[in-house]
Amino acid sequence: MAEKAAKSGMRAQAVHRALKRAILDQALAPGSKLPEDSIGERLGVSRTLVREALVRLSEEGLVEMRPNKGAVVARPSLEEGRHLFAARLALERLVVESLSGQLTAPQEKQLLEHIAAEEAARGRDESTSIRLAGEFHTLLASMTGNAVVIRYVNELVARSSLILALYGRPHSSECAVSEHREILESLKVRDTANAVRLMLHHLESITTRALLPREQGGDIRDVLASYAAAEGLGS
């Protein structure tokens, strides 16, 4: 079954997508080793293709390649996380500025449906919910038609899920859905300033909730827990 014809040149891409998906689904947690031959054996390809996929993923910042020591799923630091969200802020600001008042009817419909799907998944399916929250941002980016922005936003959203996996509290995407809806409303009525403001607030709230949540009155053990995790210690 499922014998994919697999034209020449498609298999490398397939390996890349398979690994990327596994990482984003956290089937491969940050820090996991990624040995070339076991992956190749599992996917039915040679180490050459696995290596090519790993090179691509390392360019995207999803895996880290340590010379002579193998590849692991990236384990970005808190500081990298802050840098990443700062870049997202800049790029997604461009996205909403480009889109404000420019959405076509089918695009509005697609966004509304996406938000509806987010609400449907909310509370029920945690991993789907997180994935959809990210995809809202990539969907917006794709509507700009700007290939460069699309690529970077995709990359940053993907890396953001690594950050949230490492440092985010559970349920940290709670209020996101309503914020998405508000952004869409402002885009529809061409209230550019408000749309930008909402997007900045949205991203900032994600960062503060996820990245620096243990500042006020937390238990010291909770603080250390995240550092321990970041250093590969602890349970």
Add this chain to the structure above:
Amino acid sequence: MAEKAAKSGMRAQAVHRALKRAILDQALAPGSKLPEDSIGERLGVSRTLVREALVRLSEEGLVEMRPNKGAVVARPSLEEGRHLFAARLALERLVVESLSGQLTAPQEKQLLEHIAAEEAARGRDESTSIRLAGEFHTLLASMTGNAVVIRYVNELVARSSLILALYGRPHSSECAVSEHREILESLKVRDTANAVRLMLHHLESITTRALLPREQGGDIRDVLASYAAAEGLGS
């Protein structure tokens, strides 16, 4: 001579840098074929390493890999150029906002020296001048300490030189140096709004001069010349 010890794991990177440099120097013009074995023979490595470098370069947008047909130096369209500069605008805005009033004395010194070098090269050495103009932007980005922004600005500046190589008029980087100096002045006195304004103006003037320069009253042959070049025609 020049027997580089070339530790294991360094050679792939070396091939990547060599090719990147050749492309940015326009020793390899946009559209040039990049056959794996002749490159490998020339650099003294196997096709495997060349292929890895080409994959990296294609991720950076400097090379286009056509399945079963080999790699060529990227030949971005005018539209891609506009997209690229839009993204630069967004990211470099973040750069100046981050840097405004934050420059240390050594950093100011380094920037002043860089601008001096730009002025020294101006008019004398065209290719050096272009390279330094780009490096001013990457230098600013590097001073933010934000690895994500550094990476993206580097990538976008590199791709910008492809765009300028294809569509820019000669001498299009004329006024850039004084604009660089103005930006630095505003950063020093923490006039953030002005620094942002100057940077936006600077990048916009590059795009309009380079990307859409043939709108007003040009000779039809000049207009077609760029399209011919873009299609691999003409002399």
Add this chain to the structure above:
DNA sequence: GCGGGGCAGTTTGCATGCAACGGGGGATGT
């Protein structure tokens, strides 16, 4: 003269083989 089909040379796609690096664990010496 002109268009189409097929053959040969060239180049990519991918697997595999071999050497070298690194890590873990046991043996050895103090």
Add this chain to the structure above:
DNA sequence: ACATCCCCCGTTGCATGCAAACTGCCCCGC
């Protein structure tokens, strides 16, 4: 008991081999 050294095995780094795909060319039929 503890530290050190060294060997062995697993894994990576890279070259090479082989099959498939593309290119251009020539020959043949019209």
